[in-house]
Amino acid sequence: MGFKARHSSSTAGNPVQKPNLGGGFNLRPGKNSLGNKYDWLLFMGPAMLLVAVFFITPVIIVFIISFTNMSSLTGFSNWSWIGFENWIKIFTHPQSGQHVEVTIIYVFFTLILFNVGLALVLAILTTHIPKAAGFAFRALWLVPRITPVVVYIMMWRYLMADSPYGIFNELIFRPLGFETSEMVAAYPYIAIILVNGFIGASFGMIIFTSAIESISKDIMNSSLVDGANILQRIKYIIIPQIKWPLMFVTTFQTLSLITSFEQIMLLTDGAYGTEVWSLWAYHKGLNNYFGQFQWGFGMALAGILVIISIVFCILYLKFFKFSDMIQEPKIETL
């Protein structure tokens, strides 16, 4: 009989005897056990403290500052409350629409094509070839992630620079007679998606590989016996079996992409219409050419990201039926 650490009201009257943890905490609810009502605090307390200090508190500060006119002109001492002025400014700012548009394009295509799509393809491919080859291939895909980001971006810039400095242009396009150009500027969206995607794919690849390799051999072999081809195995066996990692990678990478901007900053610094929302917030609040900062407005922009991220979290949890996945195993309630 398994051990169940999760409490719920339905377990309160469960007559099934659960084992004790050998003198540790009694997890069974009961009036004689040590503060059973608050047991969860002992387990969750440290994690909750970290979340409170490093997430909840900064978020509260972000929202508080967003209601002020704090900027380089006021310093941290001479600011005043301005109500919703910064939030109204976001909705009336003529550049807001463009930043939303580029953010959606960047997040959607990087996520679908690379962080989840390519990651899944790589995981499936490398688990269906000899183990050593699969390992080597995956190791190769980790190189972009372990390369220092400044070096990585510098490589891309010289790959995509105009002739005679750019490798693509000088060694491929020019000899073939194509017109050469600064490729980052010519194809800015493709550039930021590729640069981020090549890093992002490796994360999902590792998670999916591990999940695929954990699928019971019996199930996989059964599908072969039943005559399933590779596409059917992917559709009917692999995808359903790795639903949880899929949900995790999709959620995690969506939130990461919405708030990430460092590769874009180093590659284009927002030029050619590539200033995603988070980079806009960074430029307004923390870094720009003249070093004049609008902390209040920047925090309102960051506040939008927090709200969007929370909304996405809720949507994903609903869409992937998170609550179904963490339901107690039926065997426990027999």
Place this chain on the structure above:
Amino acid sequence: MKRKSLIFLVLLLIVPLFLFAGGDQEKEAEGPKEVTITIWTKAGETELWRGLAAVEAAKELNKELESEGIVLTVEAVQETAGWGDFNKKFTMASEAGKGPDILCTGHENIAVYGSTGYIIPLADSVEEIKAMAPEFDDVIEGLWDMTSWRGQIWGIPQDTEARPMFFSKTKLNELGWSDAKIAALPDEIAKGNFTLDDMIETGKEAIAKGVVEPGYGYWSRPKSGGDFIQYYMAYGGQIYDAEQDKLVIVKDALLEWYKFQRRIVTEGVTPKNFLGTDWGIWHNTVSHNNALFFAGGVWHFAEWATQHVQDIGGMDYLFENFGYALQPTGIRGVAAQQMSHPLIYVVVAEDSSGNSNQDLAIRLLQKMTTKELNTNHAVGSGHLGILKSQAEYTPYKEDRLLSETLYMLDYAFFQPNHPYYPSYWSALWTNMEAVQNAALTPEEGVAAVLEVLEVEIGDALIIK
């Protein structure tokens, strides 16, 4: 008994602390008072005299301070970061009361740092600052304007520069221009007889005749920078209305400027998607005589000579191949201009620096503002001098580049000391880039600028 022992033990530990503390104070009173002044500058490899000048000046000042019982030490922190990061560091440090005593910064930051109280005014008028020291009286008159804000003087000029239009003499020769015609080009540009249109036409001709590669007729600065506003001014633009203390947009000038930025691409003298080109590529290309016209700064000569063409002749190679002129006008017959961007030393307030060294800092600045120290910086970095006496100072006069570009200060305009100028510039740059890359038409670009500035600046903008 136990309690008495504990009290005795505590006294045994505490009493010597008081004794030693008293001893230190007595020691301090006996010897000279040691004061450290910290100066922060942003400096490239050739610009180290921005901070070294303070170290050298301290030696002179210490002679005076000896009788006052003070020994001054200077700690110069020279950063190579971009202006944004450098300014951010100063802002955060000032808020924490850990800023430097002296900051070397762009003059346009006076309004921002003055508003927050990070820096202190040095005098209430130009006359007052000039009367404070003979060194300050020697500063070129026009430069004080750039240190003024709300009627007070907030800084001491450190350097200034010219932003010329460089041209390849050898490429013009190949194009059929005589030496005399090439030699007369700077004067023709200054008078407004050779315009931006002429530059485009000459670039097209050079490309057509194979003198330069397509797209190499004219190279502007490759990344964001106030330099581009020279072309707004070239078409009759106005940045600032001093009387109303407001920023200004002249719509027609803005439109003509944006049309020019688009034309250089459509006419083929500048590569498609040029903006954003890596600085390393830009320096390498122009310094190796691959472009016909290219806009830069006088200080670039020093950089190219020491970091790019040092193996093929250095400064001699540059003088042999390149000439320099003002930025051509966009309106024929109207005198040319160029933008200077003086750096200044400002004195940081007590709350921001955490020190009360302001008087000493001003005395140190006096000693730094000498023709000897400033010429070290000017000659080493290719920046123009700030003192009247430098024009006749032999080491300065003997520097060919500095002496031949000094006249450009007579045609200089400056960016305004207005707190909203960064937002103003950001809107102009973002949309200029979009127009040059054909993401917007010039007309759409102008409309976008006005829309953004209405939200960002509002009443602080005059539209003409």
